[in-house]
Amino acid sequence: MHKLKFAIAGCGFLGNIVADAWRQGLLADYELVGCFGRNAASTAALADKNACQPCATLDELLALRPDYVVEAASPGLLRDIAQPTLSAGANLIVLSIGAFADADFLSQIETLARTTGRRVHLASGAIGGFDVLRTAALMSAIDAGIRTEKGPASLRGTPIFNEELLTASAPSEVFSGNARDAIGLFPTKVNVSVATALATAGVAATQVSINSVPGFLGDDHRIEVRGEEVHVVVDTYSRTSAIAGWSVVALMRNLAAPIAFG
Ligand SMILES: NC(=O)C1=CN([C@@H]2O[C@H](COP(=O)(O)OP(=O)(O)OC[C@H]3O[C@@H](n4cnc5c(N)ncnc54)[C@H](O)[C@@H]3O)[C@@H](O)[C@H]2O)C=CC1
Numbered sequence: 001m002h003k004l005k006f007a008i009a010g011c012g013f014l015g016n017i018v019a020d021a022w023r024q025g026l027l028a029d030y031e032l033v034g035c036f037g038r039n040a041a042s043t044a045a046l047a048d049k050n051a052c053q054p055c056a057t058l059d060e061l062l063a064l065r066p067d068y069v070v071e072a073a074s075p076g077l078l079r080d081i082a083q084p085t086l087s088a089g090a091n092l093i094v095l096s097i098g099a100f101a102d103a104d105f106l107s108q109i110e111t112l113a114r115t116t117g118r119r120v121h122l123a124s125g126a127i128g129g130f131d132v133l134r135t136a137a138l139m140s141a142i143d144a145g146i147r148t149e150k151g152p153a154s155l156r157g158t159p160i161f162n163e164e165l166l167t168a169s170a171p172s173e174v175f176s177g178n179a180r181d182a183i184g185l186f187p188t189k190v191n192v193s194v195a196t197a198l199a200t201a202g203v204a205a206t207q208v209s210i211n212s213v214p215g216f217l218g219d220d221h222r223i224e225v226r227g228e229e230v231h232v233v234v235d236t237y238s239r240t241s242a243i244a245g246w247s248v249v250a251l252m253r254n255l256a257a258p259i260a261f262g
């Protein structure tokens, strides 16, 4: 059977979930040909475990002629690899969707995807329901928003963090604004808000509320869209971000399936 070739860019937590799923036989239509990352040890570890090629550069990875490159690294890496990947004839599967809050970058990649005949697939990540969200957005003007709850410790390292959040007894809203400002403040923590915005009202008009909830473990993302005839709520709780890696596995299965969703 002819297999589609895929490669992984970013050999951390989520990249390994995809590779592990492949090794366990859940991506039977694919061959994992290589992986790439800036951390040589984690790149070598993923390659060893999966008997694929460890690559020190994107060029090395693209020389393996993958049909799909799975980006599981960072918004910065997505910016670096999107153009060369499409130009080399590969399709992209993206987790660091926040990079597409930049309208110029988004439009440049959209144009390139059209001219190369390749596609960029946005993984559902830690949320979902893009089908019904996109449908609702077509039907009438909509109000769209996403309310995220996180434990205070997971906000450490962000500009809004302070130690008092750790001892607070009540939930508090630590950010309220639009999706563009949210990803600017939390570049690796709210890809979900940009994904929601791209599926609904756009990054300027999609409301984002981020809440610190004492004692909360994991993330809860509640997306709500109201139109003239429809009211959609998509609420996803996940104890860890593993769901985002698994969403790539589900997406890849759909891409290769004879009977597909969407
Ligand atoms: N769409 C969604 O719902 C979600 C998206 N994400 C995003 O997925 C991405 C991956 O997340 P994790 O696997 O948890 O991160 P991680 O930190 O465990 O792994 C990322 C790997 O990519 C490598 N990397 C990062 N930037 C790089 C660069 N510029 N060049 C080469 N290698 C680079 C790192 O060395 C690391 O090995 C992140 O951008 C994260 O924000 C995470 C959770 C949900």
Ligand SMILES: O=C([O-])CC(=O)C(=O)O
Pocket: 125, 126, 188, 189, 190, 191, 192, 193, 219, 238, 240, 241, 244
């Ligand atoms: O894992 C999550 O719940 C969300 C997340 O990190 C992101 O959107 O980047």
